Amino acid sequence: MFNRSIAQKAMVAVTAFLTVLGTSIMAAQAQSATTPIKHVVVIFQENVSFDHYFATYPKALNPAGEPAFHGLSGSPSVNGLNPGLLSHNPNSHNPFRLDRSQNYTCDQDHDYMPEQQAFDNGLMDKFVQFAGVGGPGCPDYGFGPALVMGYYDGNTVTALWNYAQHYAMSDNSYNTGFGPSTPGVIDLVSGNTGTVDLAHTTGDVSGDVVATTVIGDPDPFYDDCGSPEQIAMTGTNVGDLLNAKGVTWGWFQGGFTPTTPASASSPAVCAAATTNLGGSLQKDYSAHHEPFQYYKSTANPHHLPPTSVSMIGKTDQANHQYDLTDFTNAVDAGNMPAVSFLKAKRSQDGHAGYSSPLDEQEFIVSTLNALQQRPEWSSTAVIIAYDDSDGWYDHQMSPILRQSVSSQDALTGAGHCGATKTWWNRWPLRLWSSPAVADDLAIRKVKLRGQYG
Secondary structure, eight states: OOBEESOSHHHHHHHHHHHHHHHHHHHHHHSSOSSSOOEEEEEEEOOOBHHHHHTTTTOOOOOTTSOOOOOOTTOOOOSOOOHHHHHSOSSSSOOEEOOGGGOOOOOOOOOHHHHHHHHGGGTOOOHHHHTOOOOSSSOOTTOGGGGGGEEOOTTTSHHHHHHHHHSEEESSOBOSSSSOHHHHHHHHHTSOOOOEEEEEEESOOTTTEETTEEOSOOEETTOTTSOSOEEEEOSOOHHHHHHHHTOOEEEEETTOSOSBOOOSSSOOBOOOEEEOTTSOEEESOOGGGOGGGGBGGGOOTTOOOOSOGGGTTSOSTTTTEEEHHHHHHHHHTTOOOSEEEEEOOGGGSOOTTTOOHHHHHHHHHHHHHHHHTSGGGGGEEEEEEESOOTTOOOOOOOOOOOOBOSTTOOSSBTTBBOSSSOOOEEOOEEEEEOHHHHHHHHHHHHHHHHHHO
16 A cells, blocks of 8 residues: 655565666666666655645745745646645545644654544545644644644745756655655665565564565664664666676665664664754764665674775675765765665754755765766766655545455545555656756656556
């Protein structure tokens, strides 16, 4: 089952996109390019539904004291919240605008079953009852569980709305399943959450796994910095496919470098922390946001560094798993991998409860600004996607793909997720590129839509 977030059908499409590009990128590295795209950067953020960030795009309220947003003449509308949904919503509370000063909020309930219950047979009318989370203990601004109906506009997500004015954005991309981050990141890199290796688990994962399918948030088995609840996955991921094609690649995540390296008698410790814009100190690394650590073939269990900057993107002791600073080092050295996945440190990943829209825009804008100053920018495509919706309200029911029947399903009744097939959550998918690669991307979009759309 899936929700619309700034992208969930898109996760499989991103994997397919990278696989399709593998041969042409390899050719570009070896000799003359058959496509202008020589570098793909995937910025993978946290927990946003499409309506949460783009409900009223391109129209912002523009109150005094906040950055103003005025859409360009002829800006296309999106499948957001129309006047009827804003003022006569089927949920028990109407959607409402969150002010820029309200950028820190409670984390909403985005577990597998509650998200299905919120969808309520596709009526999309039970978000407050099942997905909503309010105080005490977290900022709900007096809305209680109705906070789940809140959305931001261009006065808060100003950078993202401005990017949408000039680059491609999809309001028709969907998550590959209901639930939290672990299923989302695994689907990003393999499109398959049903290959849990039951011979390699630690702790009690009974609430995280149904049969051999992961629906919860266990950490990766092959990661020293994971929690006591850990699982491994079997099968092939996109990293394996890129290796087979000889394409340079890497996953770069904030806080991956251990504060205490592994030794013969003790595992590595990842305790680095950063203060967010709200003044709260947050641990940098989150193990269950690192998908390749679930797979033995692509894991770097002890968080070993690359043997040199020139080896970043190639196979050595780091096994393509790096700290975010390694991406900067590689780019500065003119050694940008062909495919790069970027994961912000927790304080800047946009996840409600410890990060915010302002924090995550600081990361996205600084990253894009740096890339746009590089000579590689003319041959670089950037994809921004999200791992799940966090449970935030979205009005759009998704396409049907396949059914699911288990004790944890509840979309169309107890134990059932669809009569014959399954739904997804919607989330924003954004694509950035220089003008030089735009025509080629348009061609590839048609090809991918034909296969996966």
